[in-house]
Amino acid sequence: MAAGEPVAVHRVLERDLPSAEAVELLSLVTEIARDQMAPRVTDDERHARFPRDVFDVLGRSGLFGLPYPEQYGGAGQPYQVYLQVLEELSRTWLAVGLGLSVHTLACFPLASFGTTEQRQEWLPHMLDGTRLGAYALSEAHSGSDAAALSTRAVADPAGEGYTVTGAKSWITHGGYADFYTVMARTSDEGPRGISAFLVEAGTEGLSAAAPERKMGMSASPTAQLLLDGVRVPARRRIGAEGQGFPIALAGLDTGRLGIAACAVGLAQAGLDAAVGWARSRRQFGRRIIDNEGLGFQLADMAASVASARATYLDAARRRDRGLRFSTEAAVAKLIATDAAMSVTSSAVGVFGGYGYVEDYPVERYLREAKVLQIVEGTNQVQRLVIARGLAGSADPQPAPANGFGSAAG
Amino acid sequence: MKIIVCVKQVPDTWAEKRLDPATSRLDRASGDAVLNELDEYAVEEALRIAEATAGSVTVVTMGPERAAEALRKTLQMGADAAVHLLDERLAGSDAVGTSYALATLLAAREFDLVLLGSESTDARTSLLPAMLAERLGLPQMTFAAQVEVDPVARTVRIHRQTEAGYDVVEGSMPAVVSVVEKINEPRYPSFKGIMAAKKKPLETVSLADAGIDPEQVGGDHAWSAVVDFAQRPPRGAGVVVSDDGQAAHQLADFLAAEKLL
Numbered sequence: 001m002a003a004g005e006p007v008a009v010h011r012v013l014e015r016d017l018p019s020a021e022a023v024e025l026l027s028l029v030t031e032i033a034r035d036q037m038a039p040r041v042t043d044d045e046r047h048a049r050f051p052r053d054v055f056d057v058l059g060r061s062g063l064f065g066l067p068y069p070e071q072y073g074g075a076g077q078p079y080q081v082y083l084q085v086l087e088e089l090s091r092t093w094l095a096v097g098l099g100l101s102v103h104t105l106a107c108f109p110l111a112s113f114g115t116t117e118q119r120q121e122w123l124p125h126m127l128d129g130t131r132l133g134a135y136a137l138s139e140a141h142s143g144s145d146a147a148a149l150s151t152r153a154v155a156d157p158a159g160e161g162y163t164v165t166g167a168k169s170w171i172t173h174g175g176y177a178d179f180y181t182v183m184a185r186t187s188d189e190g191p192r193g194i195s196a197f198l199v200e201a202g203t204e205g206l207s208a209a210a211p212e213r214k215m216g217m218s219a220s221p222t223a224q225l226l227l228d229g230v231r232v233p234a235r236r237r238i239g240a241e242g243q244g245f246p247i248a249l250a251g252l253d254t255g256r257l258g259i260a261a262c263a264v265g266l267a268q269a270g271l272d273a274a275v276g277w278a279r280s281r282r283q284f285g286r287r288i289i290d291n292e293g294l295g296f297q298l299a300d301m302a303a304s305v306a307s308a309r310a311t312y313l314d315a316a317r318r319r320d321r322g323l324r325f326s327t328e329a330a331v332a333k334l335i336a337t338d339a340a341m342s343v344t345s346s347a348v349g350v351f352g353g354y355g356y357v358e359d360y361p362v363e364r365y366l367r368e369a370k371v372l373q374i375v376e377g378t379n380q381v382q383r384l385v386i387a388r389g390l391a392g393s394a395d396p397q398p399a400p401a402n403g404f405g406s407a408a409g
Numbered sequence: 410m411k412i413i414v415c416v417k418q419v420p421d422t423w424a425e426k427r428l429d430p431a432t433s434r435l436d437r438a439s440g441d442a443v444l445n446e447l448d449e450y451a452v453e454e455a456l457r458i459a460e461a462t463a464g465s466v467t468v469v470t471m472g473p474e475r476a477a478e479a480l481r482k483t484l485q486m487g488a489d490a491a492v493h494l495l496d497e498r499l500a501g502s503d504a505v506g507t508s509y510a511l512a513t514l515l516a517a518r519e520f521d522l523v524l525l526g527s528e529s530t531d532a533r534t535s536l537l538p539a540m541l542a543e544r545l546g547l548p549q550m551t552f553a554a555q556v557e558v559d560p561v562a563r564t565v566r567i568h569r570q571t572e573a574g575y576d577v578v579e580g581s582m583p584a585v586v587s588v589v590e591k592i593n594e595p596r597y598p599s600f601k602g603i604m605a606a607k608k609k610p611l612e613t614v615s616l617a618d619a620g621i622d623p624e625q626v627g628g629d630h631a632w633s634a635v636v637d638f639a640q641r642p643p644r645g646a647g648v649v650v651s652d653d654g655q656a657a658h659q660l661a662d663f664l665a666a667e668k669l670l
Binding site for chain 1: 441481485596597598599600601602603604607
């Protein structure tokens with residue numbers, strides 16, 4: 001097979017789904033990915049174009065609020081379904097799958113910790129597919145040590161609102177989002193001095209720096225978010241004053257599952273491409289997949305993808321059943337993103353020289369995989385979470401100085 | 410306005426199609442099946458007209474059991490009801506038999522407009538819209554790239570796509586209209602649509618239910634038959650033309666020989 005010919009083994013995966021409607025949902029997502037995303041992912045990534053219109057299609061199809069209650073305009077789907085949607089999107093375009101994960105994370109604090117009035121007022125607009133969210137926790141000097149954040153929210157003497165000043169880093173959709181869930185310091189009491197706020201795009205004093213120039217996922221804008229005396233009404237504070245850090249951590253437990261699912265989608269894409277290539281590429285008079293050495297390498301890749309998928313689905317199903325899943329989410333994020341790294345690296349190897357050039361997508365997959373080991377808690381932070389669970393100090397409330405979480409945004 | 414859309418389930422447009430050597434019919438069982446792409450445009454147009462006129466959309470198909478999947482998709486897109494003409498004796502019907510069966514089914518129903526895609530991606534004959542209109546004794550308005558209805562005057566006006574541009578064709582309702590893909594951008598179902606579709610009526614109708622004469626449908630009564638078929642020959646190697654001053658002539662000769670000029 002000559003270079004430049006399409007290599008496509010985009011099988012429809014037979015998924016273990018809990019309901020007929022979930023099967024239909026995944027089939028819809030597969031169709032959207034095939035028709036609206038696959039034809040342009042390469043070009044948009046190369047030219048760093050944010051596909052806002054693709055998010056519009058996802059929004060119109062009701063994918064912006066999958067795990068949230070139907071009474072607020074969500075789809076009321078269990079996490080095991082929502083995450084498989086993220087996986088399928090990421091299999092075609094990581095920036096889109098991860099973007100939807102970030103949006104869903106940005107809705108989490110309000111959906112889980114907002115008052116009934118707050119939820120009734122804002123959540124339907126956040127879930128109806130017209131408005132994209134962003135999650136602003138990390139700062140330049142507070143990544144893994146998220147509790148060290150220094151953005152300030154100073155309360156008015158009258159108690160009507162806050163004036164927020166500071167800079168947030170690594171914000172996915174920064175400058176493009178319609179709303180931002182922002183963690184800011186309301187007192188100096190370390191992790192207990194942080195509060196969560198819902199900030200509208202377009203609020204005076206809120207701006208974004210130029211997007212970062214990244215190693216991969218160029219179509220997904222990542223930017224610093226600058227808050228220069230941004231006025232936030234008190235009723236836009238989510239949870240109590242000082243409750244922001246536990247809220248952020250709870251969000252990240254869930255967000256990690258999203259990253260794990262995205263990682264499995266990317267790994268699956270690498271596997272699909274490698275298998276397609278190995279079936280058609282001929283050397284020494286036979287298909288290279290018929291060489292045992294290469295076949296075994298593909299088998300290892302397939303095993304990595306399958307075990308990573310099983311790991312995140314286990315955590316998701318625990319969450320859906322109301323069991324503890326914090327450790328399992330950390331395990332899933334660790335396993336799945338490491339799998340994405342190794343599988344995409346192997347995929348480049350399977351392609352040989354063709355894998356190293358931009359004519360095929362596998363070099364992009366490899367570049368994209370790296371970020372997944374870093375975002376929403378580096379994999380070392382995941383190990384920290386798992387180890388603390390083993391040590392018997394898994395209580396997330398008294399967040400230690402060297403806390404959790406990282407560039408969710 | 411009451412609109413009926415006729416749709417067909419076809420083998421996945423992206424998949425390689427094969428004929429079953431035993432029956433000389435398309436092997437519909439081996440691959441994925443989808444709603445014929447052009448029919449999505451007809452459904453979309455019907456939904457838009459219905460939304461603008463507070464009307465309703467009923468989607469009709471004739472096909473094997475799994476063709477109900479195509480109907481379900483149209484219900485998810487927003488159609489109000491679906492009718493599945495399902496009978497083993499319909500298998501192998503040609504366009505003549507299919508148009509007879511559908512016309513018989515439709516004649517017993519109330520409608521203002523019948524919409525169809527201008528062709529199916531498997532058979533590609535484009536015969537059905539015209540045959541259906543003829544059998545129903547209604548105006549046929551085919552290859553519409555734009556449809557305007559006037560529910561008060563009970564007229565429909567289309568831009569009929571031609572090789573040169575388009576003709577404006579107007580007719581009275583009820584009418585049969587086939588659409589081309591230029592007409593609109595079909596919507597995707599939404600999750601709410603998926604949920605809502607479960608509660609919508611999907612009626613299954615047999616030949617007897619619809620009063621269709623079994624002697625006029627099915628492969629045994631088809632007016633056309635596949636006598637023989639062969640695999641498409643594998644693609645040969647091309648000719649490399651290097652420019653020694655004559656390349657343009659050679660290219661022109663090649664195109665002329667292939668009747669492309």
